[in-house]
Amino acid sequence: MPVHDDLSAPEVIADPYPYFHQLRAEDPVHWNPKWGGWILTRYDDVQWAFQDRRLSADRMTPFMRGLPPHEAEELRPSFDIFSRWMVFTDPPTHTRLRMLVNKAFTPRRVEGLRSRIQAIVDELLDALSDRRQIELIRDFAYILPVTVIAELLGVPPHDRELIKRCSDEITLFIFGAIGVEDRRQRAQHALLELVAYLRGIIEARRRAPRDDLISALLAAKERDDLLSEEEIIATCVLILFGGHETTTNLISSSVLALLRHPDQMRLLRDNPQLITTAVEEFLRYDGPSKAMVRFALEDCELRGKQIRAGQRLLLVQSAANRDPEQFPDPDRLDITRQPNPHVAFGYGIHFCLGAPLARLETQIAINTILRRLPGLRLATEHLEWHPTIVSRALTALPVAF
Numbered sequence: 001m002p003v004h005d006d007l008s009a010p011e012v013i014a015d016p017y018p019y020f021h022q023l024r025a026e027d028p029v030h031w032n033p034k035w036g037g038w039i040l041t042r043y044d045d046v047q048w049a050f051q052d053r054r055l056s057a058d059r060m061t062p063f064m065r066g067l068p069p070h071e072a073e074e075l076r077p078s079f080d081i082f083s084r085w086m087v088f089t090d091p092p093t094h095t096r097l098r099m100l101v102n103k104a105f106t107p108r109r110v111e112g113l114r115s116r117i118q119a120i121v122d123e124l125l126d127a128l129s130d131r132r133q134i135e136l137i138r139d140f141a142y143i144l145p146v147t148v149i150a151e152l153l154g155v156p157p158h159d160r161e162l163i164k165r166c167s168d169e170i171t172l173f174i175f176g177a178i179g180v181e182d183r184r185q186r187a188q189h190a191l192l193e194l195v196a197y198l199r200g201i202i203e204a205r206r207r208a209p210r211d212d213l214i215s216a217l218l219a220a221k222e223r224d225d226l227l228s229e230e231e232i233i234a235t236c237v238l239i240l241f242g243g244h245e246t247t248t249n250l251i252s253s254s255v256l257a258l259l260r261h262p263d264q265m266r267l268l269r270d271n272p273q274l275i276t277t278a279v280e281e282f283l284r285y286d287g288p289s290k291a292m293v294r295f296a297l298e299d300c301e302l303r304g305k306q307i308r309a310g311q312r313l314l315l316v317q318s319a320a321n322r323d324p325e326q327f328p329d330p331d332r333l334d335i336t337r338q339p340n341p342h343v344a345f346g347y348g349i350h351f352c353l354g355a356p357l358a359r360l361e362t363q364i365a366i367n368t369i370l371r372r373l374p375g376l377r378l379a380t381e382h383l384e385w386h387p388t389i390v391s392r393a394l395t396a397l398p399v400a401f
């Protein structure tokens with residue numbers, strides 16, 4: 001059967017792996033006219049594309065250029081913020097932003113959150129202790145990351161609802177929710193509300209710094225260079241956004257992977273110290289970032305295919321992470337797998353800034369769930385995934401225990 005080009009076909013959304021295996025085997029550098037770009041499914045090629053300087057991470061400029069002029073004008077306020085996201089910039093702008101943000105978002109700051117994360121996880125599970133069935137995403141996986149990020153940034157607890165609501169609306173834009181009519185306008189409205197809110201917090205921290213990430217971003221200095229207020233705001237939105245949905249999705253897909261592999265669940269429950277390799281395997285096996293986009297700045301050749309300047313490429317991480325040439329028995333979940341050089345957090349200069357935090361949260365969440373929810377099982381066999389091309393996200397995960 002020839003490979004079809006519908007990346008959002010229901011069977012591909014439900015289980016993308018057979019489709020990606022077929023594509024990788026038959027046409028690893030595939031021109032997809034429906035999506036309008038090259039689909040890369042081999043591990044080597046995805047790694048190459050994350051690193052080659054002829055490919056740009058700036059997806060915002062081509063997107064804005066493609067809009068009708070009146071819509072581009074209407075969305076200019078969103079563009080002004082997104083274009084300052086380091087993830088959408090190339091060197092030297094990226095180098096400067098990442099260096100300054102690295103000064104504030106340090107491994108020490110993340111490790112310092114360990115006991116707070118455990119406390120938040122325990123509080124969330126305490127609140128569910130008299131229940132025998134929950135919807136794991138709504139009741140747990142969705143609340144944990146945004147609470148942690150808000151705390152990391154230094155947002156007061158009573159404002160967290162605003163942060164959550166805005167972040168959800170912005171997701172509509174970035175992950176391209178299919179079928180939501182006015183999604184860009186709604187996202188922009190939420191974005192501007194969030195920006196106004198953050199401006200207030202930044203002002204307060206300028207006057208009286210605290211031990212939080214916003215104060216650290218204000219203080220971050222490289223030689224005589226500081227982040228501007230607009231850059232700090234954009235970075236806070238990026239961290240909030242980047243650290244929220246993705247981690248929710250990793251926690252829920254990890255729980256699902258264990259529920260579908262009872263032997264691996266038993267192994268982890270009996271050996272909680274395996275959690276470090278287990279989380280890497282959850283990221284590889286069914287990680288939340290299915291694919292990333294790049295744009296060619298110059299003509300280049302890959303496996304005999306001519307990629308032209310201006311064309312876009314889809315770097316399919318989910319396919320790379322199941323490439324049999326890189327991972328023996330790639331469709332098997334093995335929580336002890338080592339080495340495990342997956343690309344779920346990307347690769348090269350844009351490698352996920354929040355990876356240490358996502359890992360820590362997921363490690364604590366999964367081990368605590370296994371310890372505190374005995375007899376954990378799926379409460380339905382009917383699971384649905386959000387119909388997006390770039391992310392892998394369950395809509396709900398009903399479980400009983």
Ligand code: HEM
Pocket residue numbers: 057086087088098149238239240242243244246247250287288289292293344345346347349350351352353354355357358
């Ligand atoms: C399981 C959870 C997560 C996954 C799967 C994930 C995935 C990714 C990926 C694939 C990239 C590379 C983007 C590219 O190359 O275009 C990235 C970048 C980034 N992520 Fe994450 N992420 C996660 C959690 C987080 C968290 C918790 C934060 C913040 C606290 C965060 C903040 C960022 C930032 C700021 C970048 C941009 C880095 C740069 O451009 O240099 N992410 N992430």
